Amino acid sequence: MAVPLATALTDRIDARRVYLVGGIFASFGLLGMGFLASNFWTALLFMAINGAGLAGTYMPGLKILSDRIEAGELTRPFYTVFFGIGTGFSYLCSGWILNALGWHYVFGIISLGPLAAFLIVLFLIPPLAHEKWSGPLRLHIRDLFPVHQWKQVLENKKAAGFIFGYTAHTIELFASRSWIVAFFAFCVASSGELFFLAITTLAGIINFFGVPASILGNELALRIGRQKWVCIVMLTSAVCGIALALSTGHSWWLILSLAVVHAIFIMADSATLTAGLVISAQKNIKGAAMGLHSLMGFGGGLLGPAIFGFVLDIAGSRSSHSAWVWAYIAIVIWGVLFVLYERRKGWVEKQINERS
Structure with a gap:
């Protein structure tokens, strides 16, 4: 809010x-x-x-x-x-x-x-040489929720695609980060085999794999096209997330390997989505575009962990293997739906035509 x-x-x-x-x-x-x-x-x-x-x-x-x-x-x-x-x-x-x-x-x-x-x-950050606003600082409801400008942003189909993609991305990202420690605890309880490090330490290490993934992912996106890369990554991330959920009861090395791969593909399009929005938004409404991008992103970050927990409860509680599978499906499906929707609209094909 x-x-x-x-x-x-x-x-x-x-x-x-x-x-x-x-x-x-x-x-x-x-x-x-x-x-x-x-x-x-x-x-x-x-x-x-x-x-x-x-x-x-x-x-x-x-x-x-x-x-x-x-x-x-x-x-x-x-x-x-x-x-x-x-x-x-x-x-x-x-x-x-x-x-x-x-x-x-x-x-x-x-x-x-x-x-x-x-x-x-x-x-360490110097102030701007000139303030942006010289008059009294008065904010109206239209300033906080610039619906007219948001409509202009969404009329740009390329920018709108990056915003909706970012929302699907944050649903999966924040849900995965919020529940990974609990998931590891369930894996330990169900298999009876301890991991070689504390599960909070492992969760932290796994998150670090997202750093090179985001950097390299952005470089690859610049070569093959941002929209095409986003679609590839989201579909692969969905497969990896479901595979991770199915790994409960197996050896810790398999669980950790799949968790690392899932973390890599979750983050492989993160920077691409934000950079794509900044580049594609019109200059005169770039601030509104970034605001909508952030609002939708944090909205996804709010919904993702709640969706995961809700599905976990209704699918058989935290002690059920199938419940964890359904919970992971509930968060990765948004990326798949986004790809299907945007491909039907020609999001990727439009970019290829523009580049050619």
Whole structure:
């Protein structure tokens, strides 16, 4: 819910200022979760504050770059990649802190991450030479939800394809990241065979494979075409996700191998989708396009883990092998449906014609 406000502000003021506020919110939410939350509702409040902080840093961080460098440089996927690096370190550090100090300190110490981001941006990113808006800062509902501009964005079929693809991508990505530790725990319980490392450590290591996957995936996309690459990756990722779910009860090396391959293909189109949107959106509505892209993406990130858990419950509970298979099917199917829909509309063929 904070995404429209954060992205609308970046069109009026320096995105650096939005990012600084987002960093404070993210850090405070984690500190509150670790040391002030006492029940479900207070935990919900502090995690919502942390989520608003994430909304105030992720896309505004990309806007900081786009306001300071040439647009062509944004085709390089390093900004998106470092989100995956942070996620991997989060798993690693959380597992170590949990074992050493308990869950309260997990949130307390992890809060140093957004605080460090705040300090980096404050001291290392110079403000824009000229502010974007000289008059009084007044935001109306049409600024937070620029429906007219969003319609213009969606009329660009190429840009709309990248936005819808990003939504399908985040459903699978966030669901997989949210449930991978629980899935590993189920695999250990069902097979009776321990993994060679703690499951939180393994989850962190697996996430790091997404870093080179995103970089190399973007380079391949530039060679064979972004839309074609996105379709290939989404279909392959769906197959890998289902294969991973079917691996329960087998040896840990097979489970980990499939988890690594799935993580690679989940991330192989991440940077491509964002870069494709930035490049294809019209310049005069690029801010609105990035806002819609982020809003749809975070919406997918919200729905993905919930869909996974809901299907897991109705398909036979956490102790059922088939329930985990259906849960994985429920999150990978969106990418398959996206590919079928966009191919029917000629998304890939249109790009080939444009290039030729």
